[in-house]
Amino acid sequence: MGALKLPEQTRPEAPAASGATPAAPLYAKRQKVYPKAVQGRVRRAKWLILVLCLLLYYTVPLIRWDRGPDMPDQAVLVDMNAGRLFFFWIEIWPQEVYYLTGLLVLGAIGLFAATSLFGRVWCGFTCPQTVWTDLFMLVERRIQGDRNARMRLDLKPWTREWVVKKGLTHAVWLGIAAATGGAWIMYFNDALEMTPRFFTGQASLEVYFFFGLFTATTYLLAGWAREQVCTYMCPWPRFQAAMLDENSLVVTYRAWRGEPRGKAKAEGVGDCVDCRACVHVCPTGIDIRDGQQMECIGCGLCIDACDDVMTRLQRPRGLIAFETLANLAASEAAAGALPPGPQRRACGMQVRRVPRFLRARTLVYAGALALVVAAMGGAWLLRQTTSLAVIRDRAPIFVRLSDGGIRNAYTLKLGDKTPGVEAYSLALEAPAGLNLIVLDAESDPAGAPVLTTRPDGITQWRALVTAPAGLRLPESVPVTFRLVDARGRVAVSTSSVFLGPKP
């Protein structure tokens, strides 16, 4: 992998550094972005993904999944009160939250892999910030008109037209934001049962709080903050460059073909007519012709804008394209010296290679993905559904019985993550002579106490272990409680200690 050669970045608003004048304030005021509407292949793909993402978000809580009586029948549900997380056939308990962590780790590695292959596709197409901002911009455009109309409107604030159009826009935005916050709470409460209670004011304060929180954040982030979230708030743009290399597909301007810029009919100029269509459609307000920039979210709308202009000028499309930096450098090397025209275009395009998808970086990501998937799958298959917690009484540490025997008491918590009722015999592995009884428990034919579970719950038992008088034991003796199932297999074993006076 060679060093990345990125075109030098020139930001129009960046102040010139000069030693003589005192440093300008470090605060840069936001320049409002007015993205122009655009049609094309990338835009269609984005609409499609937007619809799919929103459809997923709004319909998933409505999917039903039968888990039997007394169990929620929502397929995807985070039940905070009962402390259960349901995902179709999967149900996890709070102490198993590492499965969720594993899923997030998978998501992170997947993001790294996708970025090293195709650049910031997550940012440009599927990130909720992008999806909702796109939706909000659609509303804004429908009500206030396209770029120029919106800019004109903002020049005359507090006129009748301004108030009506702005008011309507914000009302619709708030409506969408409320629907977003409303759907969010459906993931934490039964959607079908919660919705009527929500609208009749019978839901809990918690529900209304989170509804308000997500309504407010959606409205602020997608309506007001927009590209500032990507540029200033999100950590991802800061380190995503570490996943990119010269073989990643990124949104690029083919400078070797476009430069020098000039009028369409001028002689000796490149394909770029400097119409600034690419700048006008950009949702983050940057100029892709300045090269790779942190602000670029890789949405590719400038590709559509430029393709449209090139088609109208009857020039081949692809002056701005998803392209690897390696190809860009190869084209530059081959065609950069040629005079502008069809020959330079053909020469530059000819030397391009199919992007190398299999490379050390992507293989490492694929390996890491496979490893985490295997670890999670293994952990899931070996998941223990029965648990036995042994809590030794600390007050009193031990009890001296009237015959001189020593007794320890334990609280046993038997957890069962399955919907059925199981029965286990409890065996004590301890020095000979120690005697185990469990209060209120039945006995099996061999005389061992039988503990029964509660479906998807915990049963509690009190066990008394007694050392008869005269049994010489050290101060602390390790003991192990074992749950033995009907087939004689040890389901769980938990260790504890038996304490007595100093010998």
Added chain:
Amino acid sequence: MPTKIEKDSVTGRETTGHEWDGLKELNTPLPRWWLYLFYATIVFAVVWMILYPALPVTGLHGVTGWTARGAIGPELEAERAKQEPMLARLRAATPAAIAADPELRNFALAGGRIAFANNCAACHGAGGQGAAGGFPTLADDDWLYGGSFEDIHFTITHGVRNGEDPEARGIAMPRFLADGILKPDQVGDVTDYVLSLSGQAADAAAAGRGEALFAENCVACHGEKGEGNREMGAPRLSDQVWLYGGDRASVLRSVSFAHAGVMPAWGKRLDPAIINMLTVYVHALGGGE
């Protein structure tokens, strides 16, 4: 003293005039909104002090008459009302019946644990572990007055030697040395005999002498072989559990000066439902009979 106040070219503000190794500080006033907010909090505080109890002076309430205790009153009432059906059932049932009903038993164990911590744990220790000096362990199998549901319930209700309840448990043991009933060497002999009852090392000759004295003075309450008497609360002397210590010095002291532990009559202080819950809880500590 600030000497060189100058105007900063970037912000247009004046400096404070202080300079530290070339660093100057801008004299930036507090934002207006911040100041107004500050004034508003002062006004708020004054209004608050008039309306609500704010000054640490007894009897000085705010004009609204609000108190924290009064505010939580309705909530407590509501909680009590919620518990009432269950408490009514607990009041009506006997402790044995409560223990046999899983729902009542569950409620009684949870409530009993709290009531025990509030009322009993100060003497009997958390979990009924007891304490040295006459506070019996409730988790063992040795009972002064019996470990059945009825016995525990009676003891909690009426207490022990408290002088306030005519039905209180326990009678007083004579102070054999202090009251001159036995001579010092006789007390020693009885002590050796008592130690021999529980199989402890004792002077055989002294124990032999003590046997007759024991039969004369102690058997009436503690039984012929020191097996104790629950009617009177006379402890069993033949076992390994000693309320006031089982070594020779402790037993000698007990014979000489006697002990008379006391316990309040909780029947006069607690709701019958709570006494029932306590009974079930104590019974379940490990020694219930």
